[in-house]
Amino acid sequence: MVPLTDTPLTRDGKILILAYDHGLEHGPSDFEAVPETMDPETVWDIATHDAVTSFAVQKGIAETYYPSYRDDVNLLGKVNGTSNLWMGEYDSAVNWTVESAADLGADAIGFTLYGGSNNEVEMAEEFRDVQEAARDHDLPVVMWSYPRGQGVKNDTKDEVIAYGSRLALELGADVAKIKYPGSQEGMEWAVDAAGPVKVVMSGGSKTDDRSFLESVNAVLDAGGSGLAVGRNVWQRENAMEMLDALEALIFEEASVDDALAHLG
Ligand code: FBP
Numbered sequence: 369m370v371p372l373t374d375t376p377l378t379r380d381g382k383i384l385i386l387a388y389d390h391g392l393e394h395g396p397s398d399f400e401a402v403p404e405t406m407d408p409e410t411v412w413d414i415a416t417h418d419a420v421t422s423f424a425v426q427k428g429i430a431e432t433y434y435p436s437y438r439d440d441v442n443l444l445g446k447v448n449g450t451s452n453l454w455m456g457e458y459d460s461a462v463n464w465t466v467e468s469a470a471d472l473g474a475d476a477i478g479f480t481l482y483g484g485s486n487n488e489v490e491m492a493e494e495f496r497d498v499q500e501a502a503r504d505h506d507l508p509v510v511m512w513s514y515p516r517g518q519g520v521k522n523d524t525k526d527e528v529i530a531y532g533s534r535l536a537l538e539l540g541a542d543v544a545k546i547k548y549p550g551s552q553e554g555m556e557w558a559v560d561a562a563g564p565v566k567v568v569m570s571g572g573s574k575t576d577d578r579s580f581l582e583s584v585n586a587v588l589d590a591g592g593s594g595l596a597v598g599r600n601v602w603q604r605e606n607a608m609e610m611l612d613a614l615e616a617l618i619f620e621e622a623s624v625d626d627a628l629a630h631l632g
């Protein structure tokens with residue numbers, strides 16, 4: 369494993385990844401809630417908040433904007449992804465090489481693995497190549513570990529989510545990004561299953577302030593290392609205030625009520 373304390377991916381051992389690959393994964397409708405977020409610069413500006421330990425984007429958004437933000441943002445190069453227009457079994461095209469991301473200055477690499485998909489074998493082989501190339505560049509690897517597809521009847525079951533975090537350990541990731549199982553117990557199982565791999569919760573669709581912060585708090589109480597979040601930050605008009613709240617909760621051990629006080 370890459371010692372994460374020596375990388376920009378963590379702050380005091382905790383992680384807050386801001387994700388903005390939704391234009392590829394979901395399409396431009398995700399930007400309707402706050403139309404300014406269609407312009408990547410709006411979200412790059414949000415990513416300069418101190419709470420954000422790295423910003424996860426695809427190659428095109430990285431190549432176009434990272435040169436203007438390299439002093440203020442740590443880049444997590446998300447090297448695979450698929451559009452919502454794809455209607456086949458779950459899969460994710462490798463759109464970017466680790467070498468190219470490293471040349472641009474990436475601080476970490478991100479990769480989606482759909483365990484249980486009929487494409488799992490090919491995806492695991494692609495992950496092997498990405499992970500080994502990342503090791504050559506001393507870059508930590510974050511696995512978006514989402515068991516999905518024909519082999520998975522219920523992707524929200526605790527056992528399935530813990531299997532996802534275990535896959536990250538087995539295959540050599542440094543951080544596992546998993547869906548929140550819905551309870552602290554479920555999250556504890558997923559954290560245990562990952563061993564020394566740090567586990568972060570995937571933000572999910574936008575919810576109300578308290579429910580969102582309570583789920584983040586449950587993740588931290590379960591031994592999770594933080595959050596990888598997109599819509600629950602930049603689909604809010606007060607994205608910077610939400611990051612103030614998350615900074616208090618994740619890095620300053622504030623209570624949910626104290627964190628909520630940052631929201632106007
Ligand atoms: P959110 O916090 O908005 O859920 O973003 C996290 C993320 O993993 C993104 O990186 C990705 O685009 C999206 O969720 C994929 O979500 P799903 O596959 O569930 O549609």
